[in-house]
Amino acid sequence: MKKILSIFAVLTLIFSLAACNSAKETSGEKTKEKAGKKEEVTLSYANWNLGTEEEQNLERLMIKAFQEKYPHIKIEINETVNTKDWNGTLATAASAGTMPDVFALPQIPLALSNDWLLDISELVSKDKDFANVPQVVKDSAAYNGKTFAVPYGQHFLGYFVNKDLFNAANLDYPEFGTPVEDFISGVKEVTNISKGIVGINNPNSLVDWYPAAVNPDMGWYTLKDGQYSLDSTEFINGINLAKEFSTNGYAYDTLTDEQKANFKGKDGNEVFLQSGLAIKWDGTWAVPNLTEKATFDWDFIGFPGGVTALAIDFAGISKSTKHPEEAYLFAKWMSFGKEGYMKRMELADTEGKVLNSLPINTDQEILDEYFAINDVPGIRTAYDNLDKAIIEPVKMVPGYVDARWQALTGVTAGDKANAKTGELVESFVKGVLKVEDYAKQLDQLADQISVEAQEALKNK
Numbered sequence: 001m002k003k004i005l006s007i008f009a010v011l012t013l014i015f016s017l018a019a020c021n022s023a024k025e026t027s028g029e030k031t032k033e034k035a036g037k038k039e040e041v042t043l044s045y046a047n048w049n050l051g052t053e054e055e056q057n058l059e060r061l062m063i064k065a066f067q068e069k070y071p072h073i074k075i076e077i078n079e080t081v082n083t084k085d086w087n088g089t090l091a092t093a094a095s096a097g098t099m100p101d102v103f104a105l106p107q108i109p110l111a112l113s114n115d116w117l118l119d120i121s122e123l124v125s126k127d128k129d130f131a132n133v134p135q136v137v138k139d140s141a142a143y144n145g146k147t148f149a150v151p152y153g154q155h156f157l158g159y160f161v162n163k164d165l166f167n168a169a170n171l172d173y174p175e176f177g178t179p180v181e182d183f184i185s186g187v188k189e190v191t192n193i194s195k196g197i198v199g200i201n202n203p204n205s206l207v208d209w210y211p212a213a214v215n216p217d218m219g220w221y222t223l224k225d226g227q228y229s230l231d232s233t234e235f236i237n238g239i240n241l242a243k244e245f246s247t248n249g250y251a252y253d254t255l256t257d258e259q260k261a262n263f264k265g266k267d268g269n270e271v272f273l274q275s276g277l278a279i280k281w282d283g284t285w286a287v288p289n290l291t292e293k294a295t296f297d298w299d300f301i302g303f304p305g306g307v308t309a310l311a312i313d314f315a316g317i318s319k320s321t322k323h324p325e326e327a328y329l330f331a332k333w334m335s336f337g338k339e340g341y342m343k344r345m346e347l348a349d350t351e352g353k354v355l356n357s358l359p360i361n362t363d364q365e366i367l368d369e370y371f372a373i374n375d376v377p378g379i380r381t382a383y384d385n386l387d388k389a390i391i392e393p394v395k396m397v398p399g400y401v402d403a404r405w406q407a408l409t410g411v412t413a414g415d416k417a418n419a420k421t422g423e424l425v426e427s428f429v430k431g432v433l434k435v436e437d438y439a440k441q442l443d444q445l446a447d448q449i450s451v452e453a454q455e456a457l458k459n460k
Helices: 002-036 058-069 086-096 108-113 121-125 135-140 163-168 180-190 205-214 233-247 268-273 284-293 324-333 338-351 364-373 377-384 400-406 421-430 435-456
Strands: 041-046 073-077 102-105 150-162 198-200 277-283 298-302 309-317
Touching: 041 324, 058 073, 058 324, 058 338, 073 324, 102 324, 108 309, 121 324, 135 150, 135 309, 150 163, 150 284, 150 324, 150 377, 163 180, 180 198, 180 205, 180 277, 205 233, 233 421, 233 435, 268 277, 277 284, 284 298, 298 377, 309 324, 324 338, 338 364, 364 377, 400 421, 400 435, 421 435
Parallel strands: 041 073, 041 102, 198 277
Antiparallel strands: 102 309, 150 277, 150 298, 150 309
16 A cells, blocks of 8 residues: 555656646747747838839839738838928928838938938948948938938939931940040931931030049039039030030920921930930939830940949938837838848739839849849949949938029029029020139039038038
């Protein structure tokens, strides 16, 4: 009997220990499961490129793919911020405490002055993908040594050439890196108005790119390191070349109605597709349309001299966001992140959508995949020249919009008693006024605007 009781006691002890261990293991598994489960997060998002829910464009497909990849993060589209008044509705949202966590940025300086933007310097500093963003693009989103914006989309600015028109005229067509002199002579020699052929679509772009094409120490509209050189020989020569193209029949937009009657199409874009325009100024966002509709041999040639010109779109992360890391992860997925851009290309292929941005990430696998889809020689060469690229300053340089277009000059130009800077420059191109008479005044005004605008952001 004692033996039986002893055996029973041992068995009871064994079962008790087993049950205790089992309970501990179950509890441990639940603890691990709980620890591994990520907090559910909702992010609000506003952008002008989302189309409608019914359309399901590439951007909306990217959002859906992000949520599938990161099921703990839900993206809600904020439609109270809208294109009718983007900055105004953003300001309203900020005042109401309903600022989107991630939102498209028309101009970084304005957002900084309104204190909308989160400093994301720490987040980008440890991000391997951000390390592959071209330095010139990184710099464009930085102020006072801090990064405040996410580079969201990238496009190259420049000319597209109809190579068939030059070949038919027994002329060498311009390529990426063609010298300025050869570009000028090509525009003139290919033009034949009576046969419905004209060199370029619009002369005004020369005002912005010419100085940088002939002088590597100048940027877009001469701007370099916060200073303009609008009284320089380079700027004056660029204006006068634009005037020559404008007033001598080398640019479609400035032809008379009688001259335009020789062409097919109602604007420069249609005339180009109808092979009446030899060289068209545009951005690489035009590539899908040309690929689909152009019936001639074409290429992207940038602008003369081999300088790559970038137009960058930006997104901001709200300073009031409660989820900065998740907001950055989402913004990165939609823009420069390798994982996101590879998915973008995959979706574009499988869903029959158009790639609407060049890769911002210079990772070789991304570029190889991209050029397998869009193999445009001039764009490849533009990527090879990113180390000396310049950026169109509209969205990120303090005071640029005023210096280039909006500031009042006090000068009478045509029917403008107090012409704005853009109107004054246009009067030079049209030959109404001489640039030499006002270049110094224009330069001083632009520099003054630049200094004041930069000063206003010093403490941001």
